[in-house]
């Protein structure tokens with residue numbers, strides 16, 4: 001068969017030079033094996049990232065014996081590894097993005113005035129333009145915003161329904177005296193269900209809750225788009241529109257966790273009839289229009305290393321947030337950030353809503369997902385926006401949930417290749433504050449989170465091969481015991497030992 005591939009040989013008048021691995025050597029003309037690009041293997045034309053690399057940061061991989069020692073020292077918890085001990089870091093997509101040349105240039109325009117920094121007004125403008133909320137309070141990151149909103153919008157004894165818990169979000173809601181109630185659709189708890197909008201709120205569950213506890217006891221609906229703990233699954237526009245109608249009938253506010261709302265907008269554009277030709281920018285704006293306010297970890301969608309905000313429509317609530325921020329974060333025009341951070345965030349917001357940016361960002365996550373599914377590796381489907389969530393229960397059916405299958409899988413991956421991933425199962429779920437027993441989530445997952453604009457297709461190939469090697473050796477894994485358990489958000493600092 002005639003190869004349709006571009007020729008890989010670099011022709012010189014004297015010889016042909018062929019690249020194999022890391023070195024060049026000369027060859028006599030010989031019959032060549034036809035190689036296919038990944039695009040061809042997947043039956044499509046290849047595409048490439050809409051950027052080129054201007055600055056590089058070297059990567060190192062320590063040897064297997066050193067990885068074993070490092071993991072022991074870290075108590076088998078990938079959060080406790082030093083980053084110098086890590087090769088490809090897929091712990092999180094939070095604060096790990098590569099900023100653009102425009103963002104770095106923006107850092108030089110930082111106005112470090114204590115009050116009224118010009119960068120605050122740029123940020124306020126960007127949030128108004130793209131998210132549509134008139135009143136903005138900057139915070140140092142997402143949990144700073146969660147703290148302020150929980151303190152102002154929750155009265156002790158109230159209930160907060162939401163589309164699956166998130167660790168820091170629920171912790172702040174509970175600290176403010178609320179009980180979190182999960183009202184996500186059942187499909188979200190099933191890793192094999194391929195429903196397109198597995199992040200949706202189940203309207204019947206919500207209606208039943210309102211009926212059972214009374215609308216006055218509901219502080220607000222906590223709506224995340226996309227839903228991190230469900231595997232980065234999106235919420236449909238139809239769902240948020242119906243939620244608006246239901247909540248308005250009962251006088252309940254809706255606050256959005258907008259951390260990955262741009263990625264959510266991509267899924268609406270891709271999957272929801274009527275939105276195929278609408279821009280991401282439009283979709284994001286319409287989505288937010290059905291909510292009363294939002295909190296944001298700008299370390300994800302907005303392509304910055306630090307920053308967040310809370311923004312609302314209601315003036316009274318804004319007034320409260322503005323008084324509290326000065327106590328916990330900093331003055332209301334910097335909220336714990338430098339002027340330059342706010343500038344980078346304002347530019348990052350604009351860049352984040354570009355259609356080609358998101359296509360390439362989610363395309364890279366899918367590329368890894370396609371490789372792994374092709375090899376039969378169990379994971380959450382459909383693949384979400386920011387990560388591949390491996391189904392650790394299916395890797396290790398011989399381990400009970402309190403032998404920590406997902407923590408075990410994260411440890412095995414690190415030992416195999418130096419890749420760092422994150423547990424998102426029973427350890428992350430913590431304990432029920434009333435009974436003291438572990439929460440036992442249906443999903444026992446290990447997350448391979450892809451930072452934005454940082455790694456290449458070759459890194460994804462290396463990751464995929466490591467996951468396969470660990471999957472092939474799965475029968476040998478024995479699980480872990482927890483030997484140290486912190487009281488709050490235990491997954492960050494818990495320590496384990498092999499069983």
Ligand code: P70
Pocket residue numbers: 091092093094141142143144166167168169224228257259260296297298299308
């Ligand atoms: C992650 C990060 C942070 C986050 C989030 C959503 C949907 C709020 C926040 C908080 C970092 C993380 C946080 C807790 C446990 C593990 C990792 N998610 N809402 O890796 O924002 O980090 O800026 O305070 O995903 O998923 P912030």
